[in-house]
Amino acid sequence: xLIASVRFTFAYLLCFxxxxxxxxxxFSLILCTYQRKFEVVDAFVESLLNNTYKNWxxxxxxxxxxxxxxxxxxxxxxxxxxxxxxxxxRVPFKGLSRSRNFGLQYISSDADVIAFPDDDCEYPPxxxxxxxxxxxxxxxxxxxxxxxxxxxxxxxxxxxSSKDTRINLYNVWTTTTxxxxxxxxxxxxx
Numbered sequence: 001x002l003i004a005s006v007r008f009t010f011a012y013l014l015c016f017x018x019x020x021x022x023x024x025x026x027f028s029l030i031l032c033t034y035q036r037k038f039e040v041v042d043a044f045v046e047s048l049l050n051n052t053y054k055n056w057x058x059x060x061x062x063x064x065x066x067x068x069x070x071x072x073x074x075x076x077x078x079x080x081x082x083x084x085x086x087x088x089x090r091v092p093f094k095g096l097s098r099s100r101n102f103g104l105q106y107i108s109s110d111a112d113v114i115a116f117p118d119d120d121c122e123y124p125p126x127x128x129x130x131x132x133x134x135x136x137x138x139x140x141x142x143x144x145x146x147x148x149x150x151x152x153x154x155x156x157x158x159x160x161s162s163k164d165t166r167i168n169l170y171n172v173w174t175t176t177t178x179x180x181x182x183x184x185x186x187x188x189x190x
Contacts, residue, residue, distance in 0.1 A: 024055060024132070025055065025112035025113050025132050025135055026055045026056065026057070026108070026110050026111050026112050026113070027053075027055065027056040027057070027111070027112070027113050027114075027115060027128055027131075027182070028056070028057050028059065028107040028108065028111035028113070028114050028115075028185070029048070029056060029057070029058045029059070029114075029115050029116075029117055030059045030061065030100055030103035030104065030107070030114065030115070030116050031044060031058060031059070031060050031061070031116070031117050031118075031119055032060075032061040032063065032096055032099035032100055032103065032116070032119065033060060033061070033062055033063065033064065033069060033119035034063040034064060034094060034096075034099075034119075035064065036064070036069070036119050036120065037068065038068050038069055038071075038072030038073075040119060040120050041060065041069060041072075041119050042072065042076065043120075043122050044117060044119065044120075044121060044122055044123070045058065045077065045086070046122075047122035047123045047124075047125075048123060050125050051123060051125055051126070051127065051128050051129070052125055052126050052128070052129045053126075053127075053128035053129040053131075053132055056085075056128060057084070057085050057086070057087075057107070057108055057111065058080075058085070058086045058087070059086075059087050059089065059103045059106050059107065060073070060086070060087065060088045060089065061089050061091055061099040061100070061102055061103045062088055062089065062090045062091065063091055063093070063094050063095075063099055069088065070088050070090060073086065073088050084108075087106060089102070089103065089106060100116050104188075104190050105190075107185070107190070111185055112184065112185055113131070113132075113135065113182050113183065113184055113185065114182070114183055114184075114185055114188065115181065115182045115183070116178055116179055116181070117179055118179040121147065121179060122150065131143050131182050135182075135184070141183065141184045141186075141187050142167070142181060142182065142183045142184070142187070143181075143182045144167070144175060144176045144177075144180045144181045144182070145180050146180065147177065147179065147180055
């Protein structure tokens with residue numbers, strides 16, 4: 001399993017979509033899952049519930065052919081499903097990018113920041129709060145960080161920059177990966 005780190009790199013050269021921001025941001029997390037057991041996805045949900053920052057919604061795009069994920073959510077998280085804070089969308093197609101794009105159609109109108117966690121990751125309890133605080137700076141539109149293996153506490157892929165930095169064309173491949181990016185909604189055309 002992967003767990004996101006609290007070391008962050010900053011990106012604010014990528015888009016210039018400045019407006020007044022509400023600093024109490026709402027996170028919309030789109031988690032796509034394929035060939036996973038409910039217990040793996042459940043670990044991520046539990047990490048969200050244990051997060052110190054509570055203004056989030058989770059959209060699970062389920063690409064599995066069986067009902068294990070859906071039935072697990074219906075049993076354990078029925079109150080969250082009823083309120084719409086967690087939504088499980090079953091799709092008949094496969095593909096990470098296609099599923100993420102599908103999930104984007106279902107984010108709530110008041111979502112400020114979008115992220116795409118992997119189905120086998122967990123967030124540390126203070127992660128969303130730290131991201132929120134970083135986004136209080138109106139010059140920052142994208143925050144990303146390194147992922148860390150939960151067991152070994154080592155970088156999950158060994159390519160991460162060791163210091164906080166601005167992201168540019170020359171270091172983008174050593175500072176980002178899709179499941180560690182948090183981006184302001186206003187920077188996306190959705």
